[in-house]
Amino acid sequence: AIISANDTTPPVIHSVVLDPTVVAPNGSINVIVTATDASGIASVTADGVSLADAGSDTWEGTITAAGAPGTYNVTVVATDASNNSNAATDNSATYEARLPATMYIEDVVVMPGGNMTVPIMVFDTVDMSVCEINFTYDPTVVRMTDVARGDMRYSFKFNVNNGSGWMRANALDVDGLSGNVTFAYLTLTAVGNKSDVSEMEFEDSRLLDVSFKEIVHIRRNGTFIIWENVPPEVTNVSRAPDTILYDNGRPRTPGTNSSLLSAYVTDADGSITTVTINLSSIGGSPAQPMEHISGDLWEVTTSATEVAINAPDFTHQLAITATDDDGGINDTESIELTVLKRGDVNGDGLVDEMDVDYISNYVAGLEPEASNPPGVLAGDVVGEAGDPIGDGVVDMMDALYIAKYASGMVEEP
Structure with a gap:
């Protein structure tokens, strides 16, 4: 109801409460405004969004955070119920649109019976003081054989049940950690067969900052695969x-x-x-x-x-x-x-007088050597003037060298 046409005093905005004050881009923010005026309050808006009268001079509603990361002011306008619609504006309340933190475990691929140690990470967090998770997996495929503390320094507790396939853990850091934080290290061992697959799922998780406020985050689950390597x-x-x-x-x-x-x-x-x-x-x-x-x-x-x-x-x-x-x-x-062996023309593995006879019989045209000439590769052991390179033919010069070797007079061909 309009109380007075002579009311020239604007409303008083006593408080503006935003919850949460840190939110993901395009996330929802609850707004509670307390405002009074002698003529009564006709309407209250926050960033142009009408709030509902909740009674007791309180107005409530939900606004949508900005789409880009950054710190933003919320403009609250309270309008009284007089004929001249006096208005008061308050833009002191702020919120931060922040990309959500990400709880993450990488995919794991091991061979049958193999194991791997991987971290549970929280990426892009700010002042994280509490991390609490409930983590599940298929115990017929993978077992958790070790759990170790990560970066959080005050305390770290965990409980593993490999029979049912779950792990619960929590950690504290009173000073808060920012950036990319390692929550824990898990050693995972394959107990299934090749081609078996287990989801590794953050069934539930909670992150708190140093001011006891929830840290908005998303969860990226992992996969554990038992894979038999294809050899070269x-x-x-x-x-x-x-x-x-x-x-x-x-x-x-x-x-x-x-x-x-x-x-x-x-x-x-x-x-x-x-x-x-x-x-x-x-x-x-x-x-x-x-x-x-x-x-x-x-x-x-x-x-x-x-x-x-x-x-x-x-x-x-x-x-x-x-x-x-x-x-x-x-x-x-x-x-x-x-x-x-160079000089072993008869192929018995030795270089001796039998090789001399083989070449001599061949040169004389005697059988069977005449029909089975000695190979040049093994038989050509010397050339003109004793050249060790040879001359590309097998003849009595080669027989002579082999005979001298068999007599201990020259080095091995």
Whole structure:
């Protein structure tokens, strides 16, 4: 009712209460205004939103926070019930639109029986003094085998039930922590089978700041996956050349005492970290690194400084071991490399008078040597004027050198 046309005194706004004063962008804020006037109060608005008369000089309503982060004033206008509608304005109340904090646990992927330690984080918090959670998981897939305190310094308590699959925990910090805060570290162990999946869910959570006020936050749940690594694949193994001479240090025709070993190595679900090859049977390292050339190609050049003689088979299986970034290993492939002794023309693994006879019979046209010529690779042991490189043919000059070696007069061919 209009009481007086002569009322020129504006209303008195006694108080403006906002709850909460820290809110997510576009969040809701409750507004309570206490205002009086001799003529009575006709209306009260907050940021243009009409408030409802709650009685006892109190007006209540809900406004929407600004959409962008920042600190904002709320403009309250109280209008009296006189003919001239006197109004009072109060813009002293403020609120902060703040991006919500995020409670977060990362996704976990382990192999069967494996474990991983991961943090529970609270990102973008301000003055957090209390963190309280109720965390659930599938105990047929994953067990919580350890829980450790994070950054909050006053207290940390937890209760784990692996039978039912839950963990409750709380922590205090009387000074408050801001920014990205680690609440706890969880060690999670896979107990299920490959391809099993468990949700890791913050069923409930509560954050309080140093002023005992709720911290608005969202929850980002995680997933625990038991995954069986696909090991690397080794294909297209090759050697060039496929047969070389044992290298005792005496000069040889270039290219006859070394071979380029190569393989293509791929990994379907990760990347290759190392590729090695076992050269121990030819005097090398049992885990000789192969070099990554480009793409999927790995190579190494080797010679044979020692040879295990197993006549008449002089072929060595050089096993390749490929390892990926998840620890997966493939050691099923190998490269075949044949290593001959220079001067061993009859293939018995020895260099002696029998090799001299073989060459002599061949040169004389005697069978069966005449129909089975000695190989140039093993038989060409010397050239003109004793040249250790050889001359590309097998003849009596080579027979002479082998005879002198068998007699202890010259070094091994």
